[in-house]
Every structure is written in C-alpha cells, then in structure tokens.
Amino acid sequence: MKHAIALAAIFLVTACASPAPNEPQSSVERGQAMAAQNCSGCHAIGRSGDSPAPQAPPFRTLSQNYPLEALEEAFAEGISVGHAGMPEFAFAPEDVNALVAYLQSIQDTLTRE
16 A cells, blocks of 8 residues: 555656646757757757767857847848758748757857957
8 A cells, every 4th residue: 555655646746746748848959959950960059068970069158159139130031051962941030039048058268358
C-alpha cells in the first residue's frame, strides 16, 4: 500500500512539474525550438559546444559580429547567404521575434564594440 501511494505521489509531482503539451511557449522557448529544428544541423545553437559545420558560427557568438536586431530583416525576407551550403530561410514576423529573442538570450558576454 505504501508503495502504491509513493508511486502515485511521484506521478502527481511529475505531472504537475511538466508543462502541458498545449501550454503556450515563451518567445525565447519558441525561438530555441525553431533554432533546434532549422539550424542545429550546422550551427551550435546553445550556450556551449562546437558547430557541426566548421564554417557555421555558433549562435552564442553572433553578436560579436552583427547587431542581432539587424538579423530581423534577413530572417523575415529570407537568408540566402551565410556559410556555404546554407539553405534559404524566411520566417513569419512572430517567428523572427522569437528567434531574435532566443539569440539574445544565449549571447556570450563578450559583445561587439
């Protein structure tokens, strides 16, 4: 009986701690999901790690070379340049905002001067 109660308590705590599948994501979370889906094959998209494609800069260092807000237009109109072999992407305005919010959230402390 105690075992069943303990299992039920663990299940309840786990269920309450996990976000519901239909729960809205924050802009940063949505941007992270977009980066994982569209960019992680070439770019390091997190706060650490190497890019799978050596010519693709890690996302956490982008602000060292570009003002991130300048990427908004490129994301909206379609990025057709970048590293060799980079596919063209065009994102909806709300997706652009989410992706830029995510990029801003992971930048190394060293920034452009």
